[in-house]
Amino acid sequence: MKQALVFICSACGADHAKWAGRCRVCGSWNTLEETKIVKTRTAVRKTANPQTLVSVNSSSHPRLVTGLDEVDLLFGGGLVQGSVYLLTGEPGTGKSTMLLELSRNLPGKILYIAGEETEFQIKERFDRLGIKNDRLFITRETCAESLIELVNRENFNILFIDSIQMLSSSAFENTPGSVVQVRTCACLLINVCKEKNITCIFTGHITKDGTTAGPKIIEHAVDGTVYMYPEAIDS
Ligand SMILES: [Zn+2]
Incomplete structure (x- = not known):
């Protein structure tokens, strides 16, 4: 080849x-x-016929209320169904905790893609936070193509991808976290979410040295970005 x-x-x-x-x-x-x-x-898909703008049903993208007042306020009443968000900040700013907090009230089946921590570590935090949500599923799969197969097979409403830097596409030999992997995996996942009206949150670490592919690369591709700062966490 x-x-x-x-x-x-x-x-x-x-x-x-x-x-x-x-x-x-x-x-x-x-x-x-x-x-x-x-x-x-790449196979060329047949495009659906364009529709008139007045016929577009804007109520098909309802708001998903998170129950976290500040988050709901920030997003104008909740996350938009079918939208993709980036939750970013330096390591240790509470991004994984925020995902679990969001899972408390978000509706439907949620898939937590755990690339950073084991399911045991996440379960410990889940218990410590006192969350009881039996619609929250967990996987340690980090191959983008396998995840897409899983998402197409099971009907998940929400994806938490923790983190985008841990995913890899089998189309490239580059290591996870490299520019090409971050960009490719984000595009693949965003496409499937848009197609299936899935709400998705990527976490992404900011690195100070600038040599590792940062979440900046995918900022333009997501619908919204939230920065978390260390001082925002009560400890
Ligand atoms: Zn450059």
């Missing part, structure tokens, strides 16, 4: 056909990563 090569900047995500010492888009030095594209063939 012929493999295409592309060079992707780990700072800004820009593609380059040839290697260079400096990214021509953001100007960073030594940030281009060689990336093999294994699967380049």
